[in-house]
Amino acid sequence: MAEPQSIKAKTAIRRSSSYFEDGDIVLSLEKGKTTQIFRVHRALLSHHSPVFRDMLSLGAQSNNAKYDGVPIVHIPDDDADDFAELVRVLYDPSALYLKLEKNNPDLSLLLTGLMSLAEKYLIETIRTTILTCVKSVWPTTLEEWDHIQASINLATKSGRPSERIFHEPLAAIGFANRFNVSEVLPAAFYLLSITNMEHGRDGRLSVTLSDTDPDTDTEEPMPMQKQPSARWSALDRQGLLQFMMGRDRLYNAAFELIYCGGFYQNHSKPAEEFLHIMAKSTKTERRMDPVAFLKTLAEKPNSELRSRFLRAREALWDKLPQFFDLSI
Secondary structure: OOOOOOOOOOEEEEEEEEEOOOOOEEEEEEEOOEEEEEEEOHHHHHHHOHHHHHHHHHHHHOOOOEEOOEEEEEOOOOOHHHHHHHHHHHHOOHHHHHHOOOOOOOHHHHHHHHHHHHHHOOOHHHHHHHHHHHHHOOOOOHHHHHHHHHHHHHHHHHOOOOOOOOOOHHHHHHHHHHHOOHHHHHHHHHHHHOOOOOOOOOOOOOEEEEOOOOOOOOOOOOOEEEEOOOOHHHOOHHHHHHHHHHHHHHHHHHHHHHHOOOHHHHOHHHHHHHHHHHHHHHHHOOOOOHHHHHHHHHOOOOOOOHHHHHHHHHHHHHOHHHHOOOOO
């Protein structure tokens, strides 16, 4: 544990929500040109975290520095705002559940800071609760994906809020890679692959998913559904390569399932429709949804190939980890 810095040279700011007058230990963290001061109870932090237990015991005994009459320990690396959130949750566990807004598309992003501190300080209750929440909002099966899509479609038609939403995929991918939550990666990469790259370049605009209609031959824009935007600026070079190669494999596999799977030879229209929509997708940056496309074909009246279209959807979904080089 680092020696506490002198707080006289900087502006000391007491975090009012985390400064308890009867606290027996002071923690200081840097934020810009200020020193953020937390006065807390050693027993409470030690109860929740073995790391805090060792840190506060050793840190308080290794020097005689005090602030406001109690020992002070400087924490050099943590973000002060994230630390304030951690203290708030430790003192009031209900505050954590208020953060778990499953219908907030930025859920993964908002929980990253708190999750990183929960891992650092080995606070298993917070860590498990956050992981459970993040996993629950990302589908792991095609059936769950269809359920979310159906909920959004129903809400779009009725004008009511949807019970389920698609979350911002790049924040989820970053969260999953950082905290080893591989279960959410296939759906997150699939959502990213069908996201309109012309929207959300600043990470705030809405993007859209195509509600493709193979019977439509019009050049007018197809019906679209508003979805969470993708923060494309968060995609680094390696991630961009992984994404683009995976998306190409996905589209190629979808075409092969239609063209080489017997659909084309006896029923040429599905393959022609697929190519037509793909061409429009390339021109407009409106990325098509192969899984939705196959579902639309399967739901056509008197479809002779219904079971084969449905199996093709399952095959695409099951191969998402392979397409995007994911270790699941």
